[in-house]
Amino acid sequence: MESFEIRGRAAHPASGQLRQAIIGVNASGNLEVLVERTLPDTECIVGVTTQIDGFRELWQAVIEDFMARASLGGLRFSINDGGAKPDIVTLRLMQSLRRIETGQ
Amino acid sequence: MSSLLEPQDHDYYEASARDRISGVLDPGSFTEFLGPENRTLSPHLAQFGLTGAFDDGLVIGAGRLFAEPVYIAAQEGRFLGGAFGEVHGAKLVGLLRAAREGAVGSKVRAVLLLLDTGGVRLQEANAGELAISETIHAIIDVRRAGIPVIALIGGRSGAFGGGGIVTACCSRIIVSDHARIGVSGPEVIETNKGIEEFDAKDKGLVWRVDGGRTRSLMGGADRFVLDRIKDFRAVAHESIAGAPSFSLETLSAEQARLEARLTNYGTFRDAPPIWQKAGIEQSQRIAEMTEKEFASLPRPKEATHDAR
Numbered sequence: 001m002e003s004f005e006i007r008g009r010a011a012h013p014a015s016g017q018l019r020q021a022i023i024g025v026n027a028s029g030n031l032e033v034l035v036e037r038t039l040p041d042t043e044c045i046v047g048v049t050t051q052i053d054g055f056r057e058l059w060q061a062v063i064e065d066f067m068a069r070a071s072l073g074g075l076r077f078s079i080n081d082g083g084a085k086p087d088i089v090t091l092r093l094m095q096s097l098r099r100i101e102t103g104q
Numbered sequence: 105m106s107s108l109l110e111p112q113d114h115d116y117y118e119a120s121a122r123d124r125i126s127g128v129l130d131p132g133s134f135t136e137f138l139g140p141e142n143r144t145l146s147p148h149l150a151q152f153g154l155t156g157a158f159d160d161g162l163v164i165g166a167g168r169l170f171a172e173p174v175y176i177a178a179q180e181g182r183f184l185g186g187a188f189g190e191v192h193g194a195k196l197v198g199l200l201r202a203a204r205e206g207a208v209g210s211k212v213r214a215v216l217l218l219l220d221t222g223g224v225r226l227q228e229a230n231a232g233e234l235a236i237s238e239t240i241h242a243i244i245d246v247r248r249a250g251i252p253v254i255a256l257i258g259g260r261s262g263a264f265g266g267g268g269i270v271t272a273c274c275s276r277i278i279v280s281d282h283a284r285i286g287v288s289g290p291e292v293i294e295t296n297k298g299i300e301e302f303d304a305k306d307k308g309l310v311w312r313v314d315g316g317r318t319r320s321l322m323g324g325a326d327r328f329v330l331d332r333i334k335d336f337r338a339v340a341h342e343s344i345a346g347a348p349s350f351s352l353e354t355l356s357a358e359q360a361r362l363e364a365r366l367t368n369y370g371t372f373r374d375a376p377p378i379w380q381k382a383g384i385e386q387s388q389r390i391a392e393m394t395e396k397e398f399a400s401l402p403r404p405k406e407a408t409h410d411a412r
Binding site: 001027030 | 120122139140141150153154155156157158180182183
């Protein structure tokens with residue numbers, strides 16, 4: 001088990017009004033993402049707790065890619081991971097963003 | 105969740121605990137207690153190298169069911185098999201106690217338990233076992249206060265171990281074809297008594313013995329519904345009005361029902377001969393017929409009783 005945080009800067013605050021959203025389940029090959037609008041408008045943090053040790057560089061690459069693709073200002077993402085593959089991580093991050101922005 | 109379907113139209117089996125709650129309750133009426141932002145994670149799992157869940161695998165709160173105020177709890181069957189741990193159990197017990205105490209003031213009409221559990225989490229077994237007994241105690245107290253507790257079973261983990269006992273303590277039990285209810289699960293029986301006693305890999309056997317069909321035929325469940333959230337929703341609402349009160353008469357009736365069942369069927373080793381002896385129509389075809397066909401069968405006399 002391993003925990004770490006990846007921090008980023010954002011040019012714009014994320015859209016929408018919801019204070020928080022949650023998506024996914026911490027199960028084998030899956031993960032849950034809790035997203036909260038609690039940071040200053042230009043900051044973004046993704047906190048990861050994962051069952052599988054030794055993949056921090058891969059997490060870093062996936063999360064930096066996500067941060068580059070979207071406006072995440074003000075958002076803190078917290079992940080409980082059960083060993084999800086990178087494509088599932090990206091999918092859940094995008095779903096959590098859509099949910100806090102639109103409620104969908 | 106697909107935007108093409110409303111939450112109520114979703115498959116109950118495939119839905120998450122949160123999606124089940126949104127679909128069962130009136131749209132937008134759910135208020136969560138101790139939501140994930142409170143981070144009530146298990147304090148025990150990290151010692152075993154396991155990551156937790158922000159809600160410890162149980163979502164609880166208040167909402168409305170066809171405008172009636174209810175409390176609701178849903179286990180996430182995919183997180184550690186929906187199993188009971190310390191925090192998970194404390195949340196459920198707290199919800200039940202709040203329902204009972206609100207019986208005077210805010211008048212909760214029912215408590216819905218969307219159980220989906222393999223029983224007690226082995227990593228926190230003592231706390232989990234205590235949580236089960238406290239839950240049973242709390243359910244009885246809620247029922248004695250005149251508030252029905254309705255169990256909805258149709259998730260991938262079924263309702264096993266202490267979860268099976270909790271189910272049996274509820275006022276009404278609603279199942280789908282996917283449901284399984286039992287105390288010792290198939291793999292536990294096989295491990296302890298051998299494969300000759302029970303072959304846990306034989307899915308047909310597992311469902312004939314523990315499944316929703318046989319439970320509803322033999323009175324172990326009160327209603328059989330199709331596997332859609334809206335069917336669970338409608339039948340949960342219908343179940344509130346006629347739910348039996350909890351009294352000495354209820355218990356005596358339940359005892360008599362179980363004694364009769366043991367006398368009549370205690371020597372059988374599989375379900376079809378029991379269905380046949382019980383005089384159930386088309387008993388030879390029960391296991392093969394479609395979900396819809398089964399749901400439309402007339403309810404056998406033994407399954408309708410005022411016990412429980």
